[in-house]
Amino acid sequence: MKNNLRTAINNIKNNGYYVLKNQFSKNICKKLLILTKEIHSSKKNQFKDKTYLMKNTDAVLNLQNKDIAYIKALSSSKVLEEILKFFLNDQWYRSLKPNYPNYIIRSYAARSSIIKMPLHIDSLIPYKGNEVVGMPCSIILEDQNLDNGCTIVKPGSHMSGVWAKQNSKIKPIISKAGDIVIWDGRIWHGTTENKTGNSRWALVSNFVRWWVKQLHDIPKALPNKIYKKLSVKEKIILGYCSYPFKDEFEGSEMKRGIKSLK
Ligand SMILES: O=C(O)CCC(=O)C(=O)O
Ligand SMILES: [Fe+2]
Known part of the structure; x- marks a missing residue:
């Protein structure tokens, strides 16, 4: 195992989190930031039922439906993929080779801090042990510090x-x-208050085991024009190999391989 990967894995095991430095160029960050601000301020971003944690923040939900660039950002870091495979791949998922991911995303949203976000866990329940069920990832688009809602x-x-x-x-x-x-989705975490009056945009995805329920029906809602541009790995992480079939006439296998993909 490469040194930087081993360091990341050990830090996540011991402390519960890690910062992967310099994963995106300034240019890509700038493009994603401009795109996010545009979508956030457009009329199309009005949505229903803001949750307890999201009601007092600026947010754009379901980034995967908005622009292929958001999906490419999720899948472009090799070291991130290796970390996620280490913690989240199901070794009994035999219809996909171990060099493929078999984890999926539960949600993918852009977030800018306003008031402080209360401490919480993302793993749905707390538990002890070495098995990890979910690992949220935040792609940082604007420098974060104590004053701007880190x-x-x-x-x-x-x-x-x-x-x-x-x-x-x-x-x-x-x-x-x-x-x-x-x-690690079990870690107690939140944000500070943003006192600066400026934005603090980050793209927060929640990577989970293949069997965790997704926040929205990600495979069904993805626009076809985006689907056509996805790699096999991207299809898997959006859930196309493991979403539940409608009934037994559509199929009964949940852990499907790449042949099942359209
Ligand atoms: O925006 C952040 O820094 C944290 C977001 C978070 O914890 C969440 O969305 O569950
Ligand atoms: Fe969280």
Whole structure:
């Protein structure tokens, strides 16, 4: 295993998070930032039912439906793919070779901080043990610091087996545009308040095991013109090899291989 991959994996195991530095060029970050700001301020971004954690933030949901560039950003970092395969690939998923991912994304949204985000976990339940069910990733589009709503974590809390407690001693993650911040979904985390009046955009995806329910019906909703541009790996991570069939006449295998893809 390469040194940088081993360092990332050990940090995630021990502390619950890691920052992958310089994964995107300034140019790509700028393009994604402009695109995100445009979509966010357009009428098309009005949506229903903002959740507890998202109601007080600026957000664009389901980035995979908006522009292929968001999907290419998710799949372009080789080291990220190796980390995710290490933690999230199901070794009993035999119809895909181990060099393919078999994990999927649960959600993919752009987020800019306003008020502080309460400490929470993304893993749906807290539990102890070595198996990881989900790993959120934040592609940083604007430098983050204590004043503009950076991500904060309680190191080691992924192993606590309990729900996040507010007023915990936290560590700010100071990151730069182009970095990817990745964490074990069990870690207690949130953000500081953004006091600057400027935006703090990041693209937050939640990578999960193939059997976790997606926030929206990602395979059904993806525009065909975007589907046509996807690689096999991208189809897998959006859920096309493992979404539930309608009934037994459509099929019964959930862990499908690439031959099942249209
Ligand atoms: O925006 C961030 O830094 C954290 C986002 C987050 O924790 C979430 O969306 O669940
Ligand atoms: Fe979160």
